[in-house]
Amino acid sequence: MKNKMKKILLSRSTGLILIVFIAMLSLIGVNIPQVSDSSPSFINGWKESHQLLAPIISQLHFDRMFSSEIFIAVVFLLFLAMSFSVWNLFTSARKKIAKQNLRFSEKSFKNYFSFISQDDNSVKNVLDTLAGRGYSLKNLSQGKYLFRKYGFSQWGGFILHLGMLIIVAAALYTFLFEKRGFIQILERDTFFGNSEEFLSTENGIFASPFVPNFNITLEKLTPDYYPGGNLKFVESSILVSNQAGTRTPGLLSINNPYKFGGVNIYQSTSFGYTVCLLLNKNGKDIPTYFSLEHADKLGNPFTGISDFPTTDYIFKMEFSPDINGSSFSLNQPSLRLIVEEKGITQFNGTIKPGESIQLGDQKLTFVDIRHWSGLILTENQSVIFIFLGFGLIVLGLISIYVFPMREIYFAVEKNENTLRLSLGGKAVREPQQFEEEFRSYIESIYLKESFTNVQSELVEI
Amino acid sequence: MxxxxxxxxxxxxxxxxxxxxxxxxxxxxxxxxxxxxxxxxxxxxxxxxxxxxxxxxxxxxxxxxxxxxxxxxxxxxxxxxxxxxxxxxxxxxxxxxxxxxxxxxxxxxxxxxxxxxxxxxxxHNLPPSLRSIWLVMHVTFAKLAAGAIIISFGAAVLFLLKEKKETKPIFSKFPSLELLDEYSYKFAGFGFVFWTINIAAGSIWAEASWGRYWGWDPIETWSLITWLMYGIYAHLRLFWKWRGKKSAVALVVCFVMSLFTIFILPFAAKSLHSQYFVS
Incomplete structure (x- = not known):
């Protein structure tokens, strides 16, 4: 039973079937809306229009395919199959490299050439020609030589599959243990590293709650724009404080994360302004922060729609900072505000920071305006292994496809005053191209030598 | 000007x-x-x-x-x-x-x-996330992969044409069937190498930009599937001894997959990649 199981796992067909299975599951995953990257309303709409399919999809967790039990199980099986396969490839490459057999006859080769020479320098000429073509001598015994070129490519398959194995292992680690969260942080505000402060998290199945052991204070957010107004660059200047209270300044921008205490902090493209409004209701001040998303282009206002907590008010906001001169109030930041209560417009106008408006018997004050920055925090120790795996795959593939191994056997037999020289060559990959190469070696030897009695040339077997 | x-x-x-x-x-x-x-x-x-x-x-x-x-x-x-x-x-x-x-x-x-x-x-201006050396690597190797794959496809098509009507004098100028078979395999191999580097560079870039090396974006997924298809093709040749016609047909199938991934999907699917292929 154990042997049978091992045999099944070792079989190439099993590996290929698992790969095809992963490809099929991936196809399903990209064609069914995934919970992680679709809005709840979109998911619900899809479910309503696919009433037969939706319960099965939900049951199998195919709406979160790439973290579903089935997908992870298949990847795990592939990991097992590949582990066996990598071990097999290692032992077989070792055997092939060690195999330096000098027992050969012309029947062993498709490419075979034999001739009689009376010149004692013939052997040297052949050896020089092969050395000049990049062949190195691997074995020599009683006038028989074994030459090899690109022998290291025998390790190619092993290195390639080892790289894949490392990637699959690192991917499994990510599925299970990665920690990832998104925070929205205001200028001069601090993230205290509590898991509840994350706006959203995507943790691995077995990951503990994400609690970075440091604080982050956003000092300043700096967006930069192209002359046409498109966004060019976003940079956050932060202060990171560890548990001992040591504060370290840091800069991060898109494509340039900041690393601290095993956690990577990334700048997202999500940023904007936060408007702080204060509603005085029954003599009590209720402050509320509204985060407005940045517009596609400089000059367009930052917009947002939100309800005001503890009231029936709906706020529709368009904030124009003064930096671009397109503010409703020249060179000053201003907020275009529409306040609706149960469908009836209560206010429609523009206010500037520090100004107040009357909403019925309540007073609303525009207290403050600050940038906010969207930061992504991740903790995943396996990333370096993913890149190591990629490196090995590329190395393996290059050695297989760019440097396929060639072997040439050379035999010298002495007969009284003459020498019988025989050359045989083979290449498992690209035999046709090797045949041409071999022919060119022979031609090269011909040019150096004047031979007699050429016995056979490139015999087809 | x-x-x-x-x-x-x-x-x-x-x-x-x-x-x-x-x-x-x-x-x-x-x-x-x-x-x-x-x-x-x-x-x-x-x-x-x-x-x-x-x-x-x-x-x-x-x-x-x-x-x-x-x-x-x-x-x-x-x-x-x-x-x-x-x-x-x-x-x-x-x-x-x-x-x-x-x-x-x-x-x-x-x-x-x-x-x-x-x-x-x-x-068009480059959006902030595209301002990375890894994007240049990613795109360069995607193009090299496309080039190698198209050359291997060319060799496979010539093989199929010649194999079907080898006796016709038109095809006598074509390289031999064995050589065409080998060329198609060789360039598919180059394409495979370049495609791998393309995925790796994209992955490194994604890690630097979004903090994740893989996001199961439709194009990422199709790219992986295409890569796996070329891997299966290589195994079929090496271990199941697929040569000649079977190998050429398998290569044409792989080519269609890569064509779909590189040239059709970015324009059709809602993907992180397609927003950069603005029309």
């Missing part, structure tokens, strides 16, 4: 390149069908001449917009065609017999530019 003027010259240069590539395609085909081996050199030379206006057009655009040609369908198609033509020339210098595949490859090249010319040639 204003961007608009540059754009005019660039479009004219592209059309000149198309005209020269068409002439090269005709001569490649003529040389095969009329068994005129000397003429193929003229076709080869014309391809080199076609590359001159094509290269200038892309260079002008690169300088004018301060980034490489990877932001719109127009420039993606044109630069892919450029890479395919360059790769074909380089490989033809090393492996002369692959020149016959020009009959298949050159029409693909001029058709790609022609399709590009009917797209909006407007220039």
């Amino acid at each position: 204003s961007s608009l003027n540059w754009l005019k010259y660039e479009v004219v240069l592209h059309w000149i390149a198309v005209a020269v590539y068409i002439a090269a395609s005709v001569i490649f085909t003529y040389s095969l069908f009329f068994k005129n081996g000397k003429v193929i050199r003229h076709a080869f030379l014309l391809t080199v001449i076609g590359l001159i206006p094509h290269s200038i057009a892309l260079l002008v655009r690169w300088i004018e917009q301060s980034h490489g040609p990877y932001m719109s369908r127009y420039e993606v198609l044109s630069s892919d065609a450029w890479v395919i033509a360059i790769m074909f020339l380089i490989f033809s210098l090393k492996w002369e017999k692959i020149r016959a595949a020009g009959t298949i490859i050159l029409p693909i090249v001029f058709l790609m530019i022609a399709v590009a010319l009917f797209r909006n040639p407007e220039m």
Whole structure:
């Protein structure tokens, strides 16, 4: 039973079937809306229009395919199959490299050439020609030589599959243990590293709650724009404080994360302004922060729609900072505000920071305006292994496809005053191209030598 | 000179390149069908001449917009065609017999530019997340992969044509079936290597930009599936001894998959990648 199981796992067909299975599951995953990257309303709409399919999809967790039990199980099986396969490839490459057999006859080769020479320098000429073509001598015994070129490519398959194995292992680690969260942080505000402060998290199945052991204070957010107004660059200047209270300044921008205490902090493209409004209701001040998303282009206002907590008010906001001169109030930041209560417009106008408006018997004050920055925090120790795996795959593939191994056997037999020289060559990959190469070696030897009695040339077997 | 003027010259240069590539395609085909081996050199030379206006057009655009040609369908198609033509020339210098595949490859090249010319040639700024050296690596290797895959496809198609009607004199100028089979495998291998580096570079870039090396975006997923298909093709050849017709057909299937991933999906699917292929 154990042997049978091992045999099944070792079989190439099993590996290929698992790969095809992963490809099929991936196809399903990209064609069914995934919970992680679709809005709840979109998911619900899809479910309503696919009433037969939706319960099965939900049951199998195919709406979160790439973290579903089935997908992870298949990847795990592939990991097992590949582990066996990598071990097999290692032992077989070792055997092939060690195999330096000098027992050969012309029947062993498709490419075979034999001739009689009376010149004692013939052997040297052949050896020089092969050395000049990049062949190195691997074995020599009683006038028989074994030459090899690109022998290291025998390790190619092993290195390639080892790289894949490392990637699959690192991917499994990510599925299970990665920690990832998104925070929205205001200028001069601090993230205290509590898991509840994350706006959203995507943790691995077995990951503990994400609690970075440091604080982050956003000092300043700096967006930069192209002359046409498109966004060019976003940079956050932060202060990171560890548990001992040591504060370290840091800069991060898109494509340039900041690393601290095993956690990577990334700048997202999500940023904007936060408007702080204060509603005085029954003599009590209720402050509320509204985060407005940045517009596609400089000059367009930052917009947002939100309800005001503890009231029936709906706020529709368009904030124009003064930096671009397109503010409703020249060179000053201003907020275009529409306040609706149960469908009836209560206010429609523009206010500037520090100004107040009357909403019925309540007073609303525009207290403050600050940038906010969207930061992504991740903790995943396996990333370096993913890149190591990629490196090995590329190395393996290059050695297989760019440097396929060639072997040439050379035999010298002495007969009284003459020498019988025989050359045989083979290449498992690209035999046709090797045949041409071999022919060119022979031609090269011909040019150096004047031979007699050429016995056979490139015999087809 | 204003961007608009540059754009005019660039479009004219592209059309000149198309005209020269068409002439090269005709001569490649003529040389095969009329068994005129000397003429193929003229076709080869014309391809080199076609590359001159094509290269200038892309260079002008690169300088004018301060980034490489990877932001719109127009420039993606044109630069892919450029890479395919360059790769074909380089490989033809090393492996002369692959020149016959020009009959298949050159029409693909001029058709790609022609399709590009009917797209909006407007220039675009790079969004912040695309301002990375890893994007350049990612895009460069995607183009190299496309070039190698198209050459291997060309060799596979020639194999299938010759294999079907080998006795006809038209096909006597084609390289031998064994050699075509080997070339198709070799260039598929190069494509496989480049595709791997393309995925790796994209993954490193994604990690630096979004903090995740893989996001199961539709194009990422299809790219992985295509890569796996080429892996299966390699295994079928090596361990199941698929050679000749079976191998060529498998390669054509892989080519269709890669064509879908590189040229169709970015324009059709809602993907992180497609927002950069603005029309």
